[in-house]
Amino acid sequence: MGIDSLIGGTIWDEYSQKVCELMNNPKNMGEITEEEAASMKAKLIVADFGAESCGDAVRLYWAVDPKNDIILDAKFKSFGCGTAIASSDTMAELCKGKSVDEALKITNIDVEKAMRDTPDIPAVPPQKMHCSVMAYDVIKKAASQYKGVDMASFEHEIIVCECARVSLSTLREVIRINDLTTVEQITDYTKAGAFCKSCVRPGGHEAKDIYLVDLLTEYEKEKMTHVADEANAGNVDFSKMTIVQRLKAVEKVIDENIRQMLIMDGGNVEILDIKENGANFDIYIRYLGACSGCASSSTGTLFAMESILKDKLDENIRVIPL
């Protein structure tokens, strides 16, 4: 928060002069026909990426010299906002004169940087970074068509945040090394999630295979397992564990032995509290979903849960449903 976030400006104020000029007069807008390609003795490539229903679609035309793979000419057409048109135009410009392999090295960040007026001021506001990603993706599409290979073969790493091009392995490593627990921290460390925000959580502009929140959950689970493993491996007595360790140890046993069965029956269970009661450890639980009305929840299921916990953790455990 703070003064800058209180009264929103228009995103247009944050476009660089170059973006505005390209939007007004794109240089490489247009098409390359079969005849034009033939007159250059070039192979015509026409690649589409995106969809109008998502708000962005771009078509890239390449005339490629089959002798040396050099892109002799590049043009584009775009359904999109001003930054999408400017990014596509810049991308086409960057392709010209390069070989297909060189063009494949152009990233969305190169496209964005090429549109800057001054080296350290971004050409577009964060939520518009997405438009330059389209420009990058369509190059891969064109190259895959030219080479007759699958687009995925160009991507050696899984990219989670396409705007900032942060890979899955980088994110996992940064989260672990720095013990990150929030999306804001991830953004501070890696810039992932700082732009169009699609990668933060489901429901954004684009659907993703993996989101930053998933990575946080994954790490959280890993830590929990680690604590429980430590407790088990080190043979730490349940009675000597801290309350947090006890909770995690109980969670782990339930996760591994019981929860899956409950979920299959449409139910679940949550651990509410663990209290020392004389020599006993009273574990208070609550049944969820179908379990809460099930007759077995106070008999069979309960006994099963209690005996597993006794067996794995401590003889003096009692399970009390609330």
Add this chain to the structure above:
Amino acid sequence: MRVYLDNNATTIVDPHVYEAMEPFFCQKYGNPSSLHQFASDTHKPLKEAMQKIYAGIGASNEDSVVITSCATESNNWVLKSIYFEYILTGRKNHIIISEVEHPSIIATAKFLESKGCKVTYLPINSEGIVEAHTVRDFITDKTALVSIMWANNETGAIFPIHEIGEICASKGVLFHTDAVQAIGKVPVNVKEANIDYLTMSAHKFHGPKGVGALYMKKGCELTPLFHGGSHMGGYRSGTLNVPGIIGMGKAMEAAIDALDFEMSEVKDLRDRLEDAILEIEDTFVVTPRTKRTPNTILVSFRGIEGEAMLWDLNRAGIAASTGSACASEDLESNPVMEAIGAEADLAHTAIRFSLSRYTTSEEIDYTIDIVKEAVKRLRSISSSYAYAPQGHNNEL
């Protein structure tokens, strides 16, 4: 030339309104609650302004029209007070709104949902209108409130408020309507439509920003959200916004006077613009004209992304709007386009033109020319109008 066609967002202040407000800044600046002549100087003008506001919506003197800071406050007030009085106490558990209400209703309803209130979001039909029978279908004996806007901000679609009011009255359910987009565009009378609560905002009918109101029928008064002094009969504390109230009164009077003009002259200009736009191929307008406020057009230009269209219009000095995509921070498509079930390809192509009684014939002629040019230019860039060589796989 500069042309303002975004009057559903806000309007120019009527110069007479501005004139009426002016003395209350540097001369008659007393706090109406004080005991001296400075205060007394404001009383008669305030009373007259309030009478104009009452008259504008057909309220009777026993009802309360409480001045607020804006329509968002009025809408929040109704929903949250209903929550405090009916939901939290366990008397009721449910409210009904439409899926195309203003964010100040939708976001408040979502907040109340997180606090345990049940919310039904009524759909709109392919004409962009909430059908009255759906209200009847979803009312239960636990329904505390129905809140349906009088006219939609995006399309101008006029909802069947009289029928919905009747249904609510017959079922004994409280009825609120957000009439922000209706006042000054269509006749609004709270008695004829059986309304318990009505929201309005001065800056949508050529009044000043920062002043709105909530009408509450006698016997339907709400728990205050602003506690403090005993301003506005104790319903909303806070020093009276004297110039704002004076301005709102004057604006209401002028809007009612101009209603016939709005429904004839403004409508004619709107229709002329719409006819010209529809002559361009591949354009689609949402909601039939007869079922819309006289000043609004929501139109889709196939193959042209909304923000790109706004860009070209703005370059030529024309202000319009898009609820869609890239123009807002959240990059979502226009919610109304989705709700009416429009083709997915059109979701990001909607542009809203909203006129006012200050729009001129010359401005409309100019706009028609510019729109045609912009469509030509942007479609020449557009991939949906691109050449695809034979054998090229167009599947995306």
